[in-house]
Amino acid sequence: MGAAPFNHVHPVDGSVYLDIGEGQDDSVILLDTAGADSKLEFVTHSWSDRCLIDRAPSGQQFMTVDHGQADVAFHDHLNRDVPFTLLVEAFGYDREATFVEWSGGHLTEDTAIVTLGGETQDEEDWFRGHLDDVRTGTLSGEV
Numbered sequence: 001m002g003a004a005p006f007n008h009v010h011p012v013d014g015s016v017y018l019d020i021g022e023g024q025d026d027s028v029i030l031l032d033t034a035g036a037d038s039k040l041e042f043v044t045h046s047w048s049d050r051c052l053i054d055r056a057p058s059g060q061q062f063m064t065v066d067h068g069q070a071d072v073a074f075h076d077h078l079n080r081d082v083p084f085t086l087l088v089e090a091f092g093y094d095r096e097a098t099f100v101e102w103s104g105g106h107l108t109e110d111t112a113i114v115t116l117g118g119e120t121q122d123e124e125d126w127f128r129g130h131l132d133d134v135r136t137g138t139l140s141g142e143v
Helices: none
Strands: 003-009 016-021 027-032 042-044 050-055 061-066 071-076 084-087 098-107 111-119 125-133 138-142
Touching: 003 050, 016 050, 027 050, 050 098, 061 098, 071 098, 071 111, 098 125
Parallel strands: none
Antiparallel strands: 003 016, 016 027, 027 042, 050 061, 061 071, 071 084, 098 111, 111 125, 125 138
């Protein structure tokens, strides 16, 4: 198994999202489809190479970042649809110099904080949180 797996338990149905980082090679998210009362039965999502960042308190949606850090996506828990994805460019940054951070972010029912980062010309790291309305995909500025 990969490095540093972590899980998110769904607050209503008890299913478990297991995010397994495989270092620089990949990342995989498994979903326990059996729920809290049964033996664990994990299935791999149809999309691959995404990192689970957070889930909304109700469990209705979750947020992932592309392993290559080019975008952030918001997923519906029940049907696995992706209502929208935001590329680095949507935040007003150049993809060559900026990335969506794997370890930063927060999701509520209405708002996501998406963390972007990069390096200054002096080779110093920088990170900024950006607010996003997850009902509409509208960006609301920096935190």
